[in-house]
Amino acid sequence: KSMKTIVLEVSFALWSGVAMAHSPLKLTSPINGAVVATTPDMIDMAFGQGVRLSKVTMTHLDHPSVQLDLSKATGLAKDISVPVQKMGAGTYLFEWIGMGEDGHKVTGDFSFLVE
Numbered sequence: 230k231s232m233k234t235i236v237l238e239v240s241f242a243l244w245s246g247v248a249m250a251h252s253p254l255k256l257t258s259p260i261n262g263a264v265v266a267t268t269p270d271m272i273d274m275a276f277g278q279g280v281r282l283s284k285v286t287m288t289h290l291d292h293p294s295v296q297l298d299l300s301k302a303t304g305l306a307k308d309i310s311v312p313v314q315k316m317g318a319g320t321y322l323f324e325w326i327g328m329g330e331d332g333h334k335v336t337g338d339f340s341f342l343v344e
Contacts, residue, residue, distance in 0.1 A: 253277055254337045261339035268315040268343050279305030282327040289316040305330060318343050
C-alpha cells in the first residue's frame with residue numbers, strides 16, 4: 230500500500246471511532262424544524278446512548294436566552310423531557326450540552342416554529 234492510502238485508512242478509522250464515541254441527538258419532539266400551532270409544555274430528546282445533560286438553553290426572538298430546568302433529568306438517560314417556558318409565537322431555539330456514556334462532551338441544537 231502507498232503511504233497516502235495508509236494515512237487515509239488510519240485517519241478514517243480514528244475519525245470513525247470519535248464519531249461513534251459521541252451520543253448524538255437522534256430525535257426531538259417537536260421534531261427539529263417543525264411548525265406547530267402551540268408551544269408544547271415539554272420538549273422530548275431521544276439520544277443514541279445515555280447522556281447526562283448539564284445545560285439546555287432556549288432562545289426565542291428578542292427575549293433573552295433562558296436556561297431550562299434540568300432538575301428531573303438526573304443521571305445518564307437516552308430519553309429526556311424538559312419543561313419549556315412559553316413565550317408565544319415565533320422560533321424556539323434549543324442549545325444543549327451534556328456528557329455521553331463514554332465521558333466525552335456532547336453538544337447540539339434544534340428548533341421549531343410556533344405559529
